[in-house]
Amino acid sequence: MRMLPNIVRNVFLSPATRKYPFVVREPFVGSRGKILFKAENCTCCGSCARRCPAAAIVVDKEARKLTFKVAHCIICEACIEACPKKDIVLDFKWRAPFYDKPMEVYNCPPKEEKGKEA
Amino acid sequence: MAPRTIAPFGPQHPVLPEPLQLKIGYEDEKVVEVVPAIGYCHRGVEKAGELNEFPKNVFLVERICGICSFIHALCYCMGVEELMKLEVPERAKYLRVVYSELSRVHSHLLWLGLLADAFGFESLFMEFWRVREKVLDLMEMTSGDRVIMSSCTIGGVRRDISPEQAKEIEKTLAWVRNQYNRLAPVVLNDYTVKKRTVGVGVVTKEQAVALGCVGPTLRGSGVNQDLRQTGYAVYKELGFEPITADGGDSYSRAVVRAKETYQAIDLTLEALAKMPAGEILNKPKGNPQGETVMRVEQPRGELFYYLKGDGSRNLERLRVRTPTYANIPSLLVMLPGSQMADVPVITLSIDPCISCTER
Numbered sequence: 007m008r009m010l011p012n013i014v015r016n017v018f019l020s021p022a023t024r025k026y027p028f029v030v031r032e033p034f035v036g037s038r039g040k041i042l043f044k045a046e047n048c049t050c051c052g053s054c055a056r057r058c059p060a061a062a063i064v065v066d067k068e069a070r071k072l073t074f075k076v077a078h079c080i081i082c083e084a085c086i087e088a089c090p091k092k093d094i095v096l097d098f099k100w101r102a103p104f105y106d107k108p109m110e111v112y113n114c115p116p117k118e119e120k121g122k123e124a
Numbered sequence: 125m126a127p128r129t130i131a132p133f134g135p136q137h138p139v140l141p142e143p144l145q146l147k148i149g150y151e152d153e154k155v156v157e158v159v160p161a162i163g164y165c166h167r168g169v170e171k172a173g174e175l176n177e178f179p180k181n182v183f184l185v186e187r188i189c190g191i192c193s194f195i196h197a198l199c200y201c202m203g204v205e206e207l208m209k210l211e212v213p214e215r216a217k218y219l220r221v222v223y224s225e226l227s228r229v230h231s232h233l234l235w236l237g238l239l240a241d242a243f244g245f246e247s248l249f250m251e252f253w254r255v256r257e258k259v260l261d262l263m264e265m266t267s268g269d270r271v272i273m274s275s276c277t278i279g280g281v282r283r284d285i286s287p288e289q290a291k292e293i294e295k296t297l298a299w300v301r302n303q304y305n306r307l308a309p310v311v312l313n314d315y316t317v318k319k320r321t322v323g324v325g326v327v328t329k330e331q332a333v334a335l336g337c338v339g340p341t342l343r344g345s346g347v348n349q350d351l352r353q354t355g356y357a358v359y360k361e362l363g364f365e366p367i368t369a370d371g372g373d374s375y376s377r378a379v380v381r382a383k384e385t386y387q388a389i390d391l392t393l394e395a396l397a398k399m400p401a402g403e404i405l406n407k408p409k410g411n412p413q414g415e416t417v418m419r420v421e422q423p424r425g426e427l428f429y430y431l432k433g434d435g436s437r438n439l440e441r442l443r444v445r446t447p448t449y450a451n452i453p454s455l456l457v458m459l460p461g462s463q464m465a466d467v468p469v470i471t472l473s474i475d476p477c478i479s480c481t482e483r
Contacts, residue, residue: 008314009248012306022254034261036283038268059180082183082274083282 033098038081040101043074045112047091054085054094070114077107126152131464135164139242139468142478146455146471150464158459160452162482169483173442178204178412178433179278181442186272188444189480191231192422194223194267196444197276199420202356203431204278207412216280216406217358218399221391222293223267223275224357224420228388229300230259231423232381235475236311239378242472243320248310255303258296265289280405290396297389304389308382321375325458325470328372335453339425340384341474344377346370351421362394374473381475384423411435422447424475446480 024031033039050070055063062078063085065071086094128149135143143164149157169188173181185200186193198220205212237252260270266285267275275281285293311317327337332345342349343366350366352359367383369376412433419428425447432441451474458470 008310009245012251012310013247015306034265036268037264038274057179059176059183080183080272081269083268084180084183087282 033100035098036096037098038083038096039099040097041074041079041081041083041085042095042097043072043110043112044093044095045072045114047093048072048112048114049091050114051090053088053090057084057088059084070116072112072114074110074112075107076101076104076110128156133467133471135161137468139472140476141238142476144471144476144478146459146467148459148464148467153464155459155462155464155467158456160455162452162478164482165479166482170442170444174439177437178439179408181439182277183274185442185444186274188483189446189477190271191234191477192227192424192427192480193271194227194273194276195420195422195427197274198224198357199418199427199429200431201276201278202420203416203418203429204408204412204433206416206418207414207431207433208278208408208410210279210408211406212280213403213406214358214400215284215402216404218395219281219285219404220276220357221359221362221395222285222399223263223273223281225388225392225395226259226263226293227273228423229297229385229392230256230263232385232388233259233304235381235423235472236307236378236385239321239469239472240311240317242468243317245317248307251303251307255300255307258300262293262296265292277405279408280403282405284404285396285399290399293396294393297393301386301389304385308385311378312382318375320466320469321378321473322371322373324374324466325462325473326371326373327454327457331457332372332454335457336450337425337454338447338450339422339475340377340380341425341451341454343368344380345372351419351426354419356420358395358398359391361398362391364391374469377473411437412439415441424448424477424480425450444483446477446483448474448477448481451476452481 050065050067052065055065060078060080062075064073086096128151131148133146133148134140135145145161147159148155173184182197185196188196233252233256237249240248263273264270266289267273267283275283327345329346332342346368348366348368352364367380369379413435415432417430419426428445430443434440
């Protein structure tokens with residue numbers, strides 16, 4: 007009987023849920039949605055790959071390539087904190103589900119460029 | 125005298141959120157013996173913790189439990205900090221308390237909902253979970269994720285709570301308290317709910333101590349013991365007092381959890397109000413060496429970590445004992461003598477978390 011006041015109140019309240027496919031909640035600012043690699047200033051230092059707890063990043067220094075195994079990523083932000091060039095960014099929106107395990111391969115800028123900057 | 129029958133309760137059972145098996149021997153409708161069996165979701169986290177580098181383990185231990193993930197990380201980080209003689213900034217300690225207590229609020233709300241579900245009170249179950257959703261939103265807003273918060277790290281916390289966020293937390297917790305004020309009396313005073321919980325699954329004070337119960341199971345039997353009394357993080361400054369109940373039955377354990385929810389809301393607000401400004405992270409240097417034991421209070425009870433470092437990047441040994449592991453023996457006292465229909469409620473009253481237990 008203690009529940010009765012709640013039940014009566016709920017009769018007059020609007021639904022607590024959203025009509026999902028039509029009304030989508032915007033993610034909070036700072037929400038860990040997905041990791042994006044810009045690969046613009048990447049020096050292939052490999053800090054992100056060393057810090058990644060899920061081994062989702064593979065950096066090939068010879069070929070100047072960065073491979074990101076999306077399905078392995080646990081979105082912990084360790085790579086973002088590790089990147090000295092602030093080249094990895096966080097997107098607040100979650101990644102859409104996928105059927106196959108995608109691999110993102112980025113070509114890093116060649117080494118000479120970095121030498122010139124320095 | 126009816127012949128004894130053995131019925132498997134679980135590992136897959138509608139009332140159990142996770143795979144715990146109880147082999148229940150019963151005569152007529154009365155339970156006479158119980159043999160628990162665990163090991164259905166062993167994941168080898170302890171071994172993985174030895175193979176991983178120690179800073180990466182923070183993300184690993186968080187995944188031991190989906191409900192108190194922050195407190196696992198907190199216990200691990202406190203252990204490593206002790207090994208590395210690392211001083212944690214004062215503000216980080218307060219933030220850790222805020223996150224811990226938010227975890228406790230949502231864990232207890234979840235449990236109260238599951239309890240309602242165990243005796244078939246579906247609408248109450250949904251009401252509790254509706255309120256809990258707002259707490260999860262607070263976690264996402266401050267730490268970036270609803271469940272796996274990843275906000276604790278060795279040497280402090282990773283994200284600060286801004287004044288605007290603190291205001292939002294205060295506002296939402298006021299709403300949660302308002303809603304909870306309407307729901308808690310249903311669990312505590314409703315006639316039908318009391319019929320299912322009062323005097324069911326009794327474990328006396330002496331038995332609880334002898335069986336090594338922890339958390340609300342222990343405090344529900346009248347033992348005034350809570351690891352927050354040791355004053356880790358800043359619980360000492362916040363003037364923490366444990367909540368106990370004397371009955372030792374399912375109802376007392378519900379009372380303890382229901383009151384602890386209020387207490388956790390109060391502690392969160394107090395920690396937010398007293399939080400000093402300053403640094404939140406003291407970056408670790410070097411590797412852990414030596415061995416230590418760290419204990420903190422989870423929503424379910426005492427969480428125990430044993431860490432042994434040998435001065436390398438990898439830990440030599442990582443041992444985790446979770447509260448449900450300590451509480452399962454109490455089921456062997458609670459269940460015999462009870463009715464078969466009460467088994468789900470009694471089993472849930474220790475708040476079993478099997479993913480924790482089997483790691």
